[in-house]
Amino acid sequence: MTRSRTQTRSLQGAVVVALVLMLFEEGAAADLARGRNIALRWCSQCHIVASGQSTGSDSVPTFVEIGESEHFNQARLSRFLASPPHSRMPDLSLTRTEIADLVAYIKAQHR
Ligand code: HEC
Numbered sequence: 107m108t109r110s111r112t113q114t115r116s117l118q119g120a121v122v123v124a125l126v127l128m129l130f131e132e133g134a135a136a137d138l139a140r141g142r143n144i145a146l147r148w149c150s151q152c153h154i155v156a157s158g159q160s161t162g163s164d165s166v167p168t169f170v171e172i173g174e175s176e177h178f179n180q181a182r183l184s185r186f187l188a189s190p191p192h193s194r195m196p197d198l199s200l201t202r203t204e205i206a207d208l209v210a211y212i213k214a215q216h217r
Pocket of ligand 1: 144145148149150151152153165166167172175178183186187192193194195196198208
């Protein structure tokens with residue numbers, strides 16, 4: 107009842123700061139587990155994205171091949187995923203966070 111307006115304000119301020127920090131954390135660190143989930147969900151129809159997966163399209167590079175490719179360093183891979191060049195590969199309109207997670211996941215793939 108007697109809580110002052112300033113106290114309420116600073117409480118709201120603290121909540122806003124906490125939310126912003128959470129969002130920042132979310133965007134800052136690429137996350138392998140999230141990358142794997144996105145890969146299984148959006149890419150596995152065509153690409154072999156994880157060991158143990160047996161179905162994918164013919165003549166589509168696997169994520170191990172892409173991960174080990176000299177050509178696809180992180181920057182090139184991010185650019186490719188941000189807007190796939192006119193190819194047989196669909197543009198999935200990924201967010202920057204999704205791309206960062208995917209790149210981290212793909213670059214972590216090895217035979
Ligand atoms: C509908 C099928 C399909 C889906 C879904 C798909 N891709 Fe592809 N992708 C392809 C094909 C086909 C190619 C080969 C492109 C070409 O030959 O023009 C390709 C090529 C690529 C390449 C370039 C490989 C190279 O060596 O040139 C990358 C990287 C890639 N895909 C990543 C992804 C990621 C990440 C996802 C999920 C977000 C995804 N793809 C979803 C079909 C697909």
